[in-house]
Amino acid sequence: MPLTINNLNHQIHDGHLQRWLLTRISLEIAPGECVALTGDSGSGKTTLLNLIAALEPLQQGEIYVSGQPLHRATDKERSRLRKQTLAIIFQHYNLLSCLNVLDNIGFSARLAGRYDESHSLSLAKHLGIDHLLEHYPDTLSGGEMQRVAIARALSARPKLLLADEPTGNLDNRNSDQVVKLLLSLAKSHHSALLMVTHSSAIAEKMDKVYQLKDGCLSRRLLGEQNG
Ligand SMILES: Nc1ncnc2c1ncn2[C@@H]1O[C@H](COP(=O)(O)OP(=O)(O)OP(=O)(O)O)[C@@H](O)[C@H]1O
Numbered sequence: 001m002p003l004t005i006n007n008l009n010h011q012i013h014d015g016h017l018q019r020w021l022l023t024r025i026s027l028e029i030a031p032g033e034c035v036a037l038t039g040d041s042g043s044g045k046t047t048l049l050n051l052i053a054a055l056e057p058l059q060q061g062e063i064y065v066s067g068q069p070l071h072r073a074t075d076k077e078r079s080r081l082r083k084q085t086l087a088i089i090f091q092h093y094n095l096l097s098c099l100n101v102l103d104n105i106g107f108s109a110r111l112a113g114r115y116d117e118s119h120s121l122s123l124a125k126h127l128g129i130d131h132l133l134e135h136y137p138d139t140l141s142g143g144e145m146q147r148v149a150i151a152r153a154l155s156a157r158p159k160l161l162l163a164d165e166p167t168g169n170l171d172n173r174n175s176d177q178v179v180k181l182l183l184s185l186a187k188s189h190h191s192a193l194l195m196v197t198h199s200s201a202i203a204e205k206m207d208k209v210y211q212l213k214d215g216c217l218s219r220r221l222l223g224e225q226n227g
């Protein structure tokens with residue numbers, strides 16, 4: 001399985017108090033499966049993605065990425081997992097300002113040791129950013145930066161792709177294209193996709209929809225209203 005989470009609990013500091021943000025979270029995502037993660041602002045969606053990507057220390061519970069236990073991994077194993085197995089599209093892009101668009105796209109693939117320029121160029125073309133390859137991030141619009149971040153995440157062909165509101169800054173046409181591309185690449189590479197989205201229309205294109213509310217994760221049946 002690309003992702004298995006068992007009984008995860010996570011506490012945060014809220015002023016002087018400790019508060020449980022995530023409680024008894026369990027989730028399984030199969031190869032090629034595309035899952036939407038919804039929930040109000042502040043419900044813990046980004047925190048959950050950061051825990052899966054081993055960017056925040058796990059407090060309680062188990063996370064297996066591609067069968068490997070993150071909760072028992074050494075720093076070296078965690079860093080290898082981040083480079084080789086999973087990719088994350090951040091809510092705020094996190095592009096490298098000193099690299100142009102082409103080098104930003106190829107960055108993850110280079111880290112994973114599987115850089116392939118034709119794959120980078122094909123992703124750029126699919127995402128409509130192939131005219132920007134020589135540009136630097138500070139000259140791009142929010143939507144263009146978002147598409148570069150998406151291409152960079154896909155360049156290393158991850159087994160598990162985590163995407164935090166990847167269409168948040170895109171107009172409807174680009175957003176539709178990006179979602180179609182993510183879904184088709186996930187299916188053709190047998191990668192699992194976990195995508196945070198506030199859009200019901202996008203959530204309904206996924207195989208399954210989960211909602212985070214009051215710390216708990218529950219499955220929403222497709223077609224059910226947000227609430
Ligand atoms: N390291 C931290 N220390 C303390 N509080 C934190 C920390 N990280 C997140 N929080 C708090 O946890 C809550 C959840 O944050 P998170 O960013 O995960 O929400 P979210 O569901 O992604 O929201 P949004 O939809 O606005 O992006 C927020 O109240 C936030 O302030």
Ligand SMILES: [Mg+2]
Binds near residue numbers: 045046047091164
């Ligand atoms: Mg968030």
